[in-house]
Amino acid sequence: MSMKESKPNLSHSQVTEIVKQLFGLTASIIRPLPSYDDQNFYVASSDGGEFVLKIMNSADSQNFTVLELQTHAMNFLHQRGLPAQTALPTLTGQLMSLEEIDCGFGKQKYMVRLLTYLPGTTIAKITSSPQILYEVGKIAATLDKVLLQMEHPNISAFQRKSFKWNLGSIPLLNQYLHVMDGDPVQKIVKGVMEQYQAQDAPKLTLFRKCINHGDINDHNLLLEPDGPSAYKISGILDFGDMSNGYFIFELAIAIMYMMIENPNPIDVGGPVVAGWESVFPLNDAERDALYLLVLGRFCQSLVLARHAVIQQPENEKYLMTTAKTGVRHLCRLWELGKEKVERIWFLSAAQFSQGTVINSSLD
CATH class of the missing domain: 3.30.200.20 (Phosphorylase Kinase; domain 1)
Structure with missing residues:
Protein backbone atom coordinates (compact mmCIF):
# COMPACT_ATOMS: atom_id res chain seq x y z
CA MET A 1 0.00 0.00 0.00
CA TYR A 117 -4.71 21.01 23.17
CA LEU A 118 -1.66 22.96 24.33
CA PRO A 119 -1.52 26.75 24.01
CA GLY A 120 1.41 28.51 22.39
CA THR A 121 3.07 29.36 19.09
CA THR A 122 5.39 26.99 17.25
CA ILE A 123 9.07 27.94 17.24
CA ALA A 124 8.86 28.01 13.43
CA LYS A 125 6.81 31.22 13.68
CA ILE A 126 9.17 33.03 16.06
CA THR A 127 12.71 34.20 15.36
CA SER A 128 14.74 32.01 17.69
CA SER A 129 16.84 34.06 20.10
CA PRO A 130 19.82 32.43 21.83
CA GLN A 131 17.62 32.20 24.93
CA ILE A 132 14.97 30.17 23.07
CA LEU A 133 17.66 27.88 21.61
CA TYR A 134 19.08 27.35 25.11
CA GLU A 135 15.62 26.31 26.33
CA VAL A 136 15.30 23.87 23.42
CA GLY A 137 18.56 22.14 24.35
CA LYS A 138 17.57 22.08 28.00
CA ILE A 139 14.12 20.58 27.49
CA ALA A 140 15.38 18.00 24.97
CA ALA A 141 17.94 16.71 27.49
CA THR A 142 15.42 16.84 30.34
CA LEU A 143 12.91 14.83 28.32
CA ASP A 144 15.37 12.02 27.54
CA LYS A 145 16.62 11.98 31.12
CA VAL A 146 13.08 11.69 32.55
CA LEU A 147 12.25 8.90 30.08
CA LEU A 148 15.08 6.81 31.60
CA GLN A 149 12.80 6.33 34.63
CA MET A 150 9.83 5.10 32.59
CA GLU A 151 8.74 1.50 33.05
CA HIS A 152 6.30 -0.46 30.89
CA PRO A 153 5.88 -4.21 30.23
CA ASN A 154 6.32 -3.62 26.47
CA ILE A 155 9.12 -1.05 26.62
CA SER A 156 11.27 -3.26 24.37
CA ALA A 157 8.94 -2.31 21.48
CA PHE A 158 10.90 0.97 21.22
CA GLN A 159 13.77 -1.13 19.86
CA ARG A 160 12.63 -0.26 16.33
CA LYS A 161 15.51 -1.83 14.42
CA SER A 162 14.60 -0.75 10.89
CA PHE A 163 12.89 2.55 11.79
CA LYS A 164 14.08 4.88 9.05
CA TRP A 165 13.95 8.08 11.16
CA ASN A 166 16.23 6.76 13.92
CA LEU A 167 19.62 8.46 13.54
CA GLY A 168 21.28 5.06 13.71
CA SER A 169 19.45 4.24 10.46
CA ILE A 170 21.56 6.58 8.28
CA PRO A 171 22.88 3.54 6.31
CA LEU A 172 19.25 2.68 5.37
CA LEU A 173 19.20 5.79 3.15
CA ASN A 174 20.98 3.70 0.52
CA GLN A 175 17.68 2.21 -0.61
CA TYR A 176 16.20 5.68 -1.25
CA LEU A 177 19.25 7.45 -2.73
CA HIS A 178 18.01 6.95 -6.30
CA VAL A 179 15.46 9.77 -5.73
CA MET A 180 18.44 12.16 -5.85
CA ASP A 181 19.92 10.89 -9.11
CA GLY A 182 21.17 13.85 -11.14
CA ASP A 183 21.26 16.16 -8.09
CA PRO A 184 24.81 17.31 -7.19
CA VAL A 185 23.86 17.19 -3.46
CA GLN A 186 23.69 13.39 -3.76
CA LYS A 187 27.51 13.38 -3.63
CA ILE A 188 27.47 15.12 -0.22
CA VAL A 189 24.82 12.72 1.08
CA LYS A 190 26.99 9.76 0.02
CA GLY A 191 30.02 11.40 1.66
CA VAL A 192 28.15 11.90 4.96
CA MET A 193 26.93 8.29 4.89
CA GLU A 194 30.45 6.96 4.28
CA GLN A 195 31.90 9.08 7.10
CA TYR A 196 29.10 8.03 9.45
CA GLN A 197 29.90 4.35 8.79
CA ALA A 198 33.64 4.92 9.26
CA GLN A 199 33.65 7.36 12.19
CA ASP A 200 30.38 7.37 14.17
CA ALA A 201 29.01 3.83 13.81
CA PRO A 202 32.07 2.26 15.53
CA LYS A 203 31.58 4.67 18.49
CA LEU A 204 27.97 3.72 19.26
CA THR A 205 29.06 1.68 22.29
CA LEU A 206 30.57 4.85 23.80
CA PHE A 207 27.32 6.83 23.54
CA ARG A 208 24.89 6.75 26.45
CA LYS A 209 21.62 5.03 25.69
CA CYS A 210 18.11 6.40 26.19
CA ILE A 211 14.68 6.59 24.59
CA ASN A 212 14.56 9.40 22.03
CA HIS A 213 11.59 11.64 21.24
CA GLY A 214 13.27 11.65 17.83
CA ASP A 215 11.63 14.71 16.29
CA ILE A 216 12.44 17.83 18.34
CA ASN A 217 11.74 20.23 15.49
CA ASP A 218 10.54 23.81 15.10
CA HIS A 219 6.94 22.67 14.48
CA ASN A 220 6.84 20.28 17.46
CA LEU A 221 7.76 22.78 20.18
CA LEU A 222 5.38 25.50 21.38
CA LEU A 223 6.41 28.74 23.07
CA GLU A 224 4.67 31.22 25.34
CA PRO A 225 6.01 34.62 26.48
CA ASP A 226 7.82 34.53 29.82
CA GLY A 227 8.39 38.13 30.80
CA PRO A 228 9.00 41.09 28.49
CA SER A 229 11.58 39.52 26.16
CA ALA A 230 11.92 35.84 27.09
CA TYR A 231 9.97 32.71 26.16
CA LYS A 232 9.31 29.38 27.83
CA ILE A 233 8.45 26.09 26.15
CA SER A 234 4.73 25.45 26.64
CA GLY A 235 4.32 22.30 24.58
CA ILE A 236 6.15 19.25 23.21
CA LEU A 237 4.20 17.65 20.36
CA ASP A 238 4.28 14.52 18.19
CA PHE A 239 5.77 11.46 19.86
CA GLY A 240 5.38 9.30 16.74
CA ASP A 241 9.14 8.94 16.12
CA MET A 242 10.06 7.62 19.56
CA SER A 243 12.59 4.82 19.58
CA ASN A 244 15.57 3.51 21.52
CA GLY A 245 18.66 5.50 20.71
CA TYR A 246 21.28 7.65 22.38
CA PHE A 247 21.29 11.03 24.12
CA ILE A 248 23.58 12.46 21.43
CA PHE A 249 21.00 11.58 18.74
CA GLU A 250 18.41 13.84 20.38
CA LEU A 251 20.84 16.75 20.62
CA ALA A 252 21.89 16.40 16.96
CA ILE A 253 18.25 16.29 15.83
CA ALA A 254 17.38 19.39 17.88
CA ILE A 255 20.33 21.38 16.48
CA MET A 256 19.54 20.39 12.90
CA TYR A 257 15.89 21.45 13.05
CA MET A 258 16.62 24.69 14.91
CA MET A 259 18.92 25.65 12.01
CA ILE A 260 16.18 25.39 9.38
CA GLU A 261 14.56 28.83 9.66
CA ASN A 262 17.34 30.60 11.53
CA PRO A 263 18.94 33.59 9.75
CA ASN A 264 22.34 32.58 11.25
CA PRO A 265 22.17 28.76 11.16
CA ILE A 266 25.80 28.09 12.07
CA ASP A 267 25.32 30.00 15.35
CA VAL A 268 22.45 27.74 16.47
CA GLY A 269 24.58 24.88 17.82
CA GLY A 270 26.23 26.81 20.66
CA PRO A 271 23.16 27.83 22.67
CA VAL A 272 21.44 24.47 22.08
CA VAL A 273 24.54 22.60 23.31
CA ALA A 274 24.78 24.93 26.35
CA GLY A 275 21.15 24.26 27.28
CA TRP A 276 21.65 20.53 26.77
CA GLU A 277 24.82 20.38 28.88
CA SER A 278 23.15 22.28 31.73
CA VAL A 279 21.18 19.03 32.18
CA PHE A 280 23.37 16.33 30.65
CA PRO A 281 27.07 17.07 29.91
CA LEU A 282 28.46 15.29 26.85
CA ASN A 283 31.32 12.79 27.00
CA ASP A 284 34.26 13.01 24.57
CA ALA A 285 32.89 10.44 22.09
CA GLU A 286 29.51 12.21 21.96
CA ARG A 287 31.12 15.61 21.37
CA ASP A 288 33.27 14.16 18.61
CA ALA A 289 30.24 12.62 16.84
CA LEU A 290 27.91 15.63 16.97
CA TYR A 291 28.89 17.37 13.71
CA LEU A 292 28.43 14.26 11.58
CA LEU A 293 25.16 13.33 13.28
CA VAL A 294 23.69 16.77 12.52
CA LEU A 295 24.68 16.32 8.87
CA GLY A 296 23.23 12.82 8.94
CA ARG A 297 19.85 14.17 10.03
CA PHE A 298 19.91 16.74 7.22
CA CYS A 299 20.54 13.85 4.78
CA GLN A 300 17.69 11.77 6.24
CA SER A 301 15.30 14.70 6.03
CA LEU A 302 16.29 15.55 2.47
CA VAL A 303 16.24 12.05 0.99
CA LEU A 304 13.14 10.78 2.82
CA ALA A 305 11.18 13.95 1.96
CA ARG A 306 12.01 13.54 -1.74
CA HIS A 307 10.88 9.92 -1.54
CA ALA A 308 7.64 10.90 0.25
CA VAL A 309 6.81 13.54 -2.39
CA ILE A 310 6.86 10.88 -5.10
CA GLN A 311 4.15 9.04 -3.14
CA GLN A 312 2.24 12.14 -1.97
CA PRO A 313 2.69 14.89 -4.59
CA GLU A 314 -0.38 16.75 -3.29
CA ASN A 315 1.39 17.22 0.09
CA GLU A 316 4.67 18.47 -1.43
CA LYS A 317 4.67 21.91 0.22
CA TYR A 318 4.51 20.46 3.74
CA LEU A 319 6.79 17.48 3.06
CA MET A 320 9.53 19.70 1.63
CA THR A 321 9.37 22.33 4.41
CA THR A 322 12.68 21.25 5.93
CA ALA A 323 14.38 20.16 2.72
CA LYS A 324 13.97 23.57 1.08
CA THR A 325 16.50 25.39 3.26
CA GLY A 326 18.06 22.16 4.53
CA VAL A 327 19.97 21.63 1.27
CA ARG A 328 21.69 24.98 1.67
CA HIS A 329 22.59 24.32 5.31
CA LEU A 330 23.89 20.82 4.56
CA CYS A 331 26.15 22.15 1.79
CA ARG A 332 27.44 24.96 4.03
CA LEU A 333 28.22 22.66 6.98
CA TRP A 334 29.98 20.20 4.68
CA GLU A 335 31.98 23.01 3.08
CA LEU A 336 33.07 24.49 6.45
CA GLY A 337 34.11 21.09 7.76
CA LYS A 338 34.01 19.39 11.14
CA GLU A 339 36.83 21.29 12.85
CA LYS A 340 35.56 24.77 12.05
CA VAL A 341 31.89 24.04 12.86
CA GLU A 342 32.74 22.32 16.15
CA ARG A 343 34.95 25.24 17.18
CA ILE A 344 32.04 27.66 16.62
CA TRP A 345 29.55 25.45 18.50
CA PHE A 346 31.65 24.51 21.51
CA LEU A 347 33.22 27.94 22.04
CA SER A 348 29.79 29.55 21.97
CA ALA A 349 28.41 26.85 24.32
CA ALA A 350 31.24 27.47 26.80
CA GLN A 351 30.47 31.21 26.84
CA PHE A 352 26.81 30.47 27.56
CA SER A 353 27.70 28.06 30.34
CA GLN A 354 29.75 30.75 32.04
CA GLY A 355 26.54 32.78 32.20
CA THR A 356 27.94 35.61 30.10
CA VAL A 357 24.96 35.70 27.77
CA ILE A 358 21.89 34.19 29.29
CA ASN A 359 19.87 33.19 32.29
CA SER A 360 17.55 30.25 31.76
CA SER A 361 13.87 30.80 32.46
CA LEU A 362 13.30 27.07 33.06
CA ASP A 363 15.21 27.08 36.35
Whole structure:
Protein backbone atom coordinates (compact mmCIF):
# COMPACT_ATOMS: atom_id res chain seq x y z
CA MET A 1 0.00 0.00 0.00
CA SER A 2 1.33 3.45 -0.90
CA MET A 3 1.74 6.25 1.64
CA LYS A 4 -1.08 8.09 -0.11
CA GLU A 5 -3.49 5.19 0.44
CA SER A 6 -2.46 4.67 4.07
CA LYS A 7 -2.76 8.36 5.04
CA PRO A 8 -6.22 9.10 6.46
CA ASN A 9 -8.36 11.70 4.69
CA LEU A 10 -11.41 12.23 6.90
CA SER A 11 -14.03 14.82 6.04
CA HIS A 12 -15.33 17.31 8.61
CA SER A 13 -18.56 15.34 8.94
CA GLN A 14 -16.59 12.15 9.68
CA VAL A 15 -14.59 14.01 12.34
CA THR A 16 -17.80 15.38 13.89
CA GLU A 17 -19.25 11.87 14.03
CA ILE A 18 -16.14 10.26 15.56
CA VAL A 19 -15.79 12.93 18.25
CA LYS A 20 -19.48 12.49 19.18
CA GLN A 21 -19.52 8.71 19.00
CA LEU A 22 -16.21 7.98 20.79
CA PHE A 23 -15.87 10.87 23.22
CA GLY A 24 -19.43 12.21 23.64
CA LEU A 25 -18.39 15.69 22.47
CA THR A 26 -20.26 18.04 20.14
CA ALA A 27 -17.71 19.76 17.88
CA SER A 28 -18.35 23.47 17.31
CA ILE A 29 -15.09 24.19 15.42
CA ILE A 30 -13.00 21.75 13.37
CA ARG A 31 -9.78 22.91 11.76
CA PRO A 32 -7.17 20.75 9.96
CA LEU A 33 -3.60 20.83 11.32
CA PRO A 34 -0.49 19.96 9.25
CA SER A 35 0.85 16.40 9.31
CA TYR A 36 3.48 14.29 7.55
CA ASP A 37 1.66 10.96 7.18
CA ASP A 38 -1.23 11.07 9.71
CA GLN A 39 -4.19 13.44 9.97
CA ASN A 40 -4.65 15.99 12.76
CA PHE A 41 -7.57 18.27 13.59
CA TYR A 42 -8.06 21.07 16.08
CA VAL A 43 -11.46 20.47 17.69
CA ALA A 44 -13.34 22.89 19.92
CA SER A 45 -16.40 21.45 21.62
CA SER A 46 -19.61 23.37 22.28
CA ASP A 47 -18.94 23.25 26.05
CA GLY A 48 -15.67 25.14 25.62
CA GLY A 49 -13.04 22.38 25.62
CA GLU A 50 -10.17 22.41 23.08
CA PHE A 51 -8.57 19.21 21.74
CA VAL A 52 -6.47 17.70 18.97
CA LEU A 53 -7.94 14.68 17.21
CA LYS A 54 -5.10 12.54 15.85
CA ILE A 55 -5.86 9.84 13.26
CA MET A 56 -2.85 7.61 12.56
CA ASN A 57 -2.14 6.30 9.06
CA SER A 58 -3.40 2.76 8.50
CA ALA A 59 0.13 1.26 8.36
CA ASP A 60 1.23 2.64 11.77
CA SER A 61 -2.25 1.94 13.19
CA GLN A 62 -1.42 -1.76 13.04
CA ASN A 63 1.40 -1.34 15.55
CA PHE A 64 -0.74 -1.18 18.67
CA THR A 65 2.13 -1.80 21.09
CA VAL A 66 4.28 1.11 19.88
CA LEU A 67 1.28 3.48 19.85
CA GLU A 68 0.31 2.40 23.35
CA LEU A 69 3.90 3.03 24.51
CA GLN A 70 3.94 6.51 22.93
CA THR A 71 0.66 7.37 24.64
CA HIS A 72 2.01 6.07 27.95
CA ALA A 73 5.22 8.13 27.52
CA MET A 74 3.24 11.33 26.93
CA ASN A 75 1.24 10.79 30.12
CA PHE A 76 4.42 9.84 32.02
CA LEU A 77 6.19 13.07 31.00
CA HIS A 78 3.13 15.18 31.74
CA GLN A 79 2.89 13.72 35.26
CA ARG A 80 6.51 14.76 35.82
CA GLY A 81 5.94 18.37 34.88
CA LEU A 82 6.92 18.39 31.21
CA PRO A 83 4.47 20.11 28.83
CA ALA A 84 3.47 17.01 26.84
CA GLN A 85 0.00 16.36 25.45
CA THR A 86 -2.03 13.62 27.10
CA ALA A 87 -4.64 11.32 25.61
CA LEU A 88 -8.23 11.58 26.83
CA PRO A 89 -10.28 8.43 27.41
CA THR A 90 -13.15 7.40 25.17
CA LEU A 91 -16.62 6.85 26.64
CA THR A 92 -15.54 3.25 27.32
CA GLY A 93 -12.32 4.34 29.06
CA GLN A 94 -9.81 3.56 26.27
CA LEU A 95 -6.95 5.97 25.44
CA MET A 96 -6.89 4.72 21.82
CA SER A 97 -9.57 3.35 19.54
CA LEU A 98 -9.09 1.43 16.28
CA GLU A 99 -11.82 2.63 13.92
CA GLU A 100 -12.87 1.32 10.51
CA ILE A 101 -13.27 4.33 8.21
CA ASP A 102 -13.65 4.78 4.46
CA CYS A 103 -11.40 7.63 3.25
CA GLY A 104 -11.93 6.91 -0.44
CA PHE A 105 -9.79 3.74 -0.65
CA GLY A 106 -12.35 1.37 0.86
CA LYS A 107 -12.69 0.74 4.59
CA GLN A 108 -9.43 0.72 6.51
CA LYS A 109 -8.55 0.65 10.20
CA TYR A 110 -7.13 3.83 11.72
CA MET A 111 -6.03 4.39 15.31
CA VAL A 112 -7.79 7.42 16.79
CA ARG A 113 -6.75 9.46 19.85
CA LEU A 114 -8.09 12.67 21.33
CA LEU A 115 -5.25 14.71 22.83
CA THR A 116 -5.19 17.76 25.06
CA TYR A 117 -4.71 21.01 23.17
CA LEU A 118 -1.66 22.96 24.33
CA PRO A 119 -1.52 26.75 24.01
CA GLY A 120 1.41 28.51 22.39
CA THR A 121 3.07 29.36 19.09
CA THR A 122 5.39 26.99 17.25
CA ILE A 123 9.07 27.94 17.24
CA ALA A 124 8.86 28.01 13.43
CA LYS A 125 6.81 31.22 13.68
CA ILE A 126 9.17 33.03 16.06
CA THR A 127 12.71 34.20 15.36
CA SER A 128 14.74 32.01 17.69
CA SER A 129 16.84 34.06 20.10
CA PRO A 130 19.82 32.43 21.83
CA GLN A 131 17.62 32.20 24.93
CA ILE A 132 14.97 30.17 23.07
CA LEU A 133 17.66 27.88 21.61
CA TYR A 134 19.08 27.35 25.11
CA GLU A 135 15.62 26.31 26.33
CA VAL A 136 15.30 23.87 23.42
CA GLY A 137 18.56 22.14 24.35
CA LYS A 138 17.57 22.08 28.00
CA ILE A 139 14.12 20.58 27.49
CA ALA A 140 15.38 18.00 24.97
CA ALA A 141 17.94 16.71 27.49
CA THR A 142 15.42 16.84 30.34
CA LEU A 143 12.91 14.83 28.32
CA ASP A 144 15.37 12.02 27.54
CA LYS A 145 16.62 11.98 31.12
CA VAL A 146 13.08 11.69 32.55
CA LEU A 147 12.25 8.90 30.08
CA LEU A 148 15.08 6.81 31.60
CA GLN A 149 12.80 6.33 34.63
CA MET A 150 9.83 5.10 32.59
CA GLU A 151 8.74 1.50 33.05
CA HIS A 152 6.30 -0.46 30.89
CA PRO A 153 5.88 -4.21 30.23
CA ASN A 154 6.32 -3.62 26.47
CA ILE A 155 9.12 -1.05 26.62
CA SER A 156 11.27 -3.26 24.37
CA ALA A 157 8.94 -2.31 21.48
CA PHE A 158 10.90 0.97 21.22
CA GLN A 159 13.77 -1.13 19.86
CA ARG A 160 12.63 -0.26 16.33
CA LYS A 161 15.51 -1.83 14.42
CA SER A 162 14.60 -0.75 10.89
CA PHE A 163 12.89 2.55 11.79
CA LYS A 164 14.08 4.88 9.05
CA TRP A 165 13.95 8.08 11.16
CA ASN A 166 16.23 6.76 13.92
CA LEU A 167 19.62 8.46 13.54
CA GLY A 168 21.28 5.06 13.71
CA SER A 169 19.45 4.24 10.46
CA ILE A 170 21.56 6.58 8.28
CA PRO A 171 22.88 3.54 6.31
CA LEU A 172 19.25 2.68 5.37
CA LEU A 173 19.20 5.79 3.15
CA ASN A 174 20.98 3.70 0.52
CA GLN A 175 17.68 2.21 -0.61
CA TYR A 176 16.20 5.68 -1.25
CA LEU A 177 19.25 7.45 -2.73
CA HIS A 178 18.01 6.95 -6.30
CA VAL A 179 15.46 9.77 -5.73
CA MET A 180 18.44 12.16 -5.85
CA ASP A 181 19.92 10.89 -9.11
CA GLY A 182 21.17 13.85 -11.14
CA ASP A 183 21.26 16.16 -8.09
CA PRO A 184 24.81 17.31 -7.19
CA VAL A 185 23.86 17.19 -3.46
CA GLN A 186 23.69 13.39 -3.76
CA LYS A 187 27.51 13.38 -3.63
CA ILE A 188 27.47 15.12 -0.22
CA VAL A 189 24.82 12.72 1.08
CA LYS A 190 26.99 9.76 0.02
CA GLY A 191 30.02 11.40 1.66
CA VAL A 192 28.15 11.90 4.96
CA MET A 193 26.93 8.29 4.89
CA GLU A 194 30.45 6.96 4.28
CA GLN A 195 31.90 9.08 7.10
CA TYR A 196 29.10 8.03 9.45
CA GLN A 197 29.90 4.35 8.79
CA ALA A 198 33.64 4.92 9.26
CA GLN A 199 33.65 7.36 12.19
CA ASP A 200 30.38 7.37 14.17
CA ALA A 201 29.01 3.83 13.81
CA PRO A 202 32.07 2.26 15.53
CA LYS A 203 31.58 4.67 18.49
CA LEU A 204 27.97 3.72 19.26
CA THR A 205 29.06 1.68 22.29
CA LEU A 206 30.57 4.85 23.80
CA PHE A 207 27.32 6.83 23.54
CA ARG A 208 24.89 6.75 26.45
CA LYS A 209 21.62 5.03 25.69
CA CYS A 210 18.11 6.40 26.19
CA ILE A 211 14.68 6.59 24.59
CA ASN A 212 14.56 9.40 22.03
CA HIS A 213 11.59 11.64 21.24
CA GLY A 214 13.27 11.65 17.83
CA ASP A 215 11.63 14.71 16.29
CA ILE A 216 12.44 17.83 18.34
CA ASN A 217 11.74 20.23 15.49
CA ASP A 218 10.54 23.81 15.10
CA HIS A 219 6.94 22.67 14.48
CA ASN A 220 6.84 20.28 17.46
CA LEU A 221 7.76 22.78 20.18
CA LEU A 222 5.38 25.50 21.38
CA LEU A 223 6.41 28.74 23.07
CA GLU A 224 4.67 31.22 25.34
CA PRO A 225 6.01 34.62 26.48
CA ASP A 226 7.82 34.53 29.82
CA GLY A 227 8.39 38.13 30.80
CA PRO A 228 9.00 41.09 28.49
CA SER A 229 11.58 39.52 26.16
CA ALA A 230 11.92 35.84 27.09
CA TYR A 231 9.97 32.71 26.16
CA LYS A 232 9.31 29.38 27.83
CA ILE A 233 8.45 26.09 26.15
CA SER A 234 4.73 25.45 26.64
CA GLY A 235 4.32 22.30 24.58
CA ILE A 236 6.15 19.25 23.21
CA LEU A 237 4.20 17.65 20.36
CA ASP A 238 4.28 14.52 18.19
CA PHE A 239 5.77 11.46 19.86
CA GLY A 240 5.38 9.30 16.74
CA ASP A 241 9.14 8.94 16.12
CA MET A 242 10.06 7.62 19.56
CA SER A 243 12.59 4.82 19.58
CA ASN A 244 15.57 3.51 21.52
CA GLY A 245 18.66 5.50 20.71
CA TYR A 246 21.28 7.65 22.38
CA PHE A 247 21.29 11.03 24.12
CA ILE A 248 23.58 12.46 21.43
CA PHE A 249 21.00 11.58 18.74
CA GLU A 250 18.41 13.84 20.38
CA LEU A 251 20.84 16.75 20.62
CA ALA A 252 21.89 16.40 16.96
CA ILE A 253 18.25 16.29 15.83
CA ALA A 254 17.38 19.39 17.88
CA ILE A 255 20.33 21.38 16.48
CA MET A 256 19.54 20.39 12.90
CA TYR A 257 15.89 21.45 13.05
CA MET A 258 16.62 24.69 14.91
CA MET A 259 18.92 25.65 12.01
CA ILE A 260 16.18 25.39 9.38
CA GLU A 261 14.56 28.83 9.66
CA ASN A 262 17.34 30.60 11.53
CA PRO A 263 18.94 33.59 9.75
CA ASN A 264 22.34 32.58 11.25
CA PRO A 265 22.17 28.76 11.16
CA ILE A 266 25.80 28.09 12.07
CA ASP A 267 25.32 30.00 15.35
CA VAL A 268 22.45 27.74 16.47
CA GLY A 269 24.58 24.88 17.82
CA GLY A 270 26.23 26.81 20.66
CA PRO A 271 23.16 27.83 22.67
CA VAL A 272 21.44 24.47 22.08
CA VAL A 273 24.54 22.60 23.31
CA ALA A 274 24.78 24.93 26.35
CA GLY A 275 21.15 24.26 27.28
CA TRP A 276 21.65 20.53 26.77
CA GLU A 277 24.82 20.38 28.88
CA SER A 278 23.15 22.28 31.73
CA VAL A 279 21.18 19.03 32.18
CA PHE A 280 23.37 16.33 30.65
CA PRO A 281 27.07 17.07 29.91
CA LEU A 282 28.46 15.29 26.85
CA ASN A 283 31.32 12.79 27.00
CA ASP A 284 34.26 13.01 24.57
CA ALA A 285 32.89 10.44 22.09
CA GLU A 286 29.51 12.21 21.96
CA ARG A 287 31.12 15.61 21.37
CA ASP A 288 33.27 14.16 18.61
CA ALA A 289 30.24 12.62 16.84
CA LEU A 290 27.91 15.63 16.97
CA TYR A 291 28.89 17.37 13.71
CA LEU A 292 28.43 14.26 11.58
CA LEU A 293 25.16 13.33 13.28
CA VAL A 294 23.69 16.77 12.52
CA LEU A 295 24.68 16.32 8.87
CA GLY A 296 23.23 12.82 8.94
CA ARG A 297 19.85 14.17 10.03
CA PHE A 298 19.91 16.74 7.22
CA CYS A 299 20.54 13.85 4.78
CA GLN A 300 17.69 11.77 6.24
CA SER A 301 15.30 14.70 6.03
CA LEU A 302 16.29 15.55 2.47
CA VAL A 303 16.24 12.05 0.99
CA LEU A 304 13.14 10.78 2.82
CA ALA A 305 11.18 13.95 1.96
CA ARG A 306 12.01 13.54 -1.74
CA HIS A 307 10.88 9.92 -1.54
CA ALA A 308 7.64 10.90 0.25
CA VAL A 309 6.81 13.54 -2.39
CA ILE A 310 6.86 10.88 -5.10
CA GLN A 311 4.15 9.04 -3.14
CA GLN A 312 2.24 12.14 -1.97
CA PRO A 313 2.69 14.89 -4.59
CA GLU A 314 -0.38 16.75 -3.29
CA ASN A 315 1.39 17.22 0.09
CA GLU A 316 4.67 18.47 -1.43
CA LYS A 317 4.67 21.91 0.22
CA TYR A 318 4.51 20.46 3.74
CA LEU A 319 6.79 17.48 3.06
CA MET A 320 9.53 19.70 1.63
CA THR A 321 9.37 22.33 4.41
CA THR A 322 12.68 21.25 5.93
CA ALA A 323 14.38 20.16 2.72
CA LYS A 324 13.97 23.57 1.08
CA THR A 325 16.50 25.39 3.26
CA GLY A 326 18.06 22.16 4.53
CA VAL A 327 19.97 21.63 1.27
CA ARG A 328 21.69 24.98 1.67
CA HIS A 329 22.59 24.32 5.31
CA LEU A 330 23.89 20.82 4.56
CA CYS A 331 26.15 22.15 1.79
CA ARG A 332 27.44 24.96 4.03
CA LEU A 333 28.22 22.66 6.98
CA TRP A 334 29.98 20.20 4.68
CA GLU A 335 31.98 23.01 3.08
CA LEU A 336 33.07 24.49 6.45
CA GLY A 337 34.11 21.09 7.76
CA LYS A 338 34.01 19.39 11.14
CA GLU A 339 36.83 21.29 12.85
CA LYS A 340 35.56 24.77 12.05
CA VAL A 341 31.89 24.04 12.86
CA GLU A 342 32.74 22.32 16.15
CA ARG A 343 34.95 25.24 17.18
CA ILE A 344 32.04 27.66 16.62
CA TRP A 345 29.55 25.45 18.50
CA PHE A 346 31.65 24.51 21.51
CA LEU A 347 33.22 27.94 22.04
CA SER A 348 29.79 29.55 21.97
CA ALA A 349 28.41 26.85 24.32
CA ALA A 350 31.24 27.47 26.80
CA GLN A 351 30.47 31.21 26.84
CA PHE A 352 26.81 30.47 27.56
CA SER A 353 27.70 28.06 30.34
CA GLN A 354 29.75 30.75 32.04
CA GLY A 355 26.54 32.78 32.20
CA THR A 356 27.94 35.61 30.10
CA VAL A 357 24.96 35.70 27.77
CA ILE A 358 21.89 34.19 29.29
CA ASN A 359 19.87 33.19 32.29
CA SER A 360 17.55 30.25 31.76
CA SER A 361 13.87 30.80 32.46
CA LEU A 362 13.30 27.07 33.06
CA ASP A 363 15.21 27.08 36.35
